[in-house]
């Protein structure tokens with residue numbers, strides 16, 4: 001296939017759901033017309049971001065929003081990572097990313113696995129778990145020779161998730177996200193570079209544009225990090241789409257030059273010894289927590 005050209009759409013999100021989705025589709029078309037064959041939208045792109053909005057804006061997946069995403073993916077003949085939207089299923093709510101192939105088929109959906117529950121006194125308190133349920137399945141898909149894994153925002157803080165995707169053979173991780181003005185400046189890029197460097201792969205994170213008057217003010221700065229830990233493309237906080245090519249030779253090169261995945265000392269740091277330590281430090285936890293990487297992966301190969 002042709003070179004993989006990624007577009008990260010840092011779009012402005014307002015309070016009108018249909019307008020948000022139409023805007024997203026228009027920006028996806030613009031990105032495709034400029035040569036992108038893989039386009040990603042931000043976290044919570046059809047709704048303002050906040051626990052008070054999730055129920056009102058939620059819908060089923062597949063549903064009205066994903067139908068429009070499917071149409072635009074098909075019309076533009078691109079792969080589309082549909083950011084995330086509040087999803088409802090049987091009375092439960094999830095923060096869900098759906099991914100589409102160039103034929104408009106939904107490859108799969110990924111539900112945010114680590115819910116964003118933080119409390120930084122005087123700065124920010126956010127408790128997604130008050131209204132959302134966590135997902136428990138990974139999602140990968142393959143485009144040419146590039147395997148891609150999906151996470152959502154807070155998921156990027158969990159090195160284990162990225163490590164599992166790397167072990168599954170991923171070369172690029174895409175995190176629709178919406179960091180904030182407290183954690184964004186210090187952590188957003190650092191976390192992306194950390195995940196990229198640990199796993200020697202590309203990491204993309206795509207945010208909504210900043211709305212200073214919104215109830216949640218996003219940090220913006222959508223970014224692509226390369227497998228050497230370098231910033232390949234980035235932006236400030238206004239609405240903008242950034243473009244970059246994914247160069248698989250960079251992934252192969254760094255993995256050959258610095259072969260850390262073959263140098264791991266699993267004989268020393270095996271999961272059971274982590275579990276022993278974990279159990280000693282918290283006797284109330286069940287050993288079930290330490291059952292290893294026994295996790296469901298939805299796979300799609302093109």
Ligand SMILES: O=C(O)CCC(=O)C(=O)O
Pocket residue numbers: 043115116152153154155157177178179180183184187
């Ligand atoms: O981890 C953070 O600091 C921000 C996470 C976040 O905004 C999210 O999960 O939506």
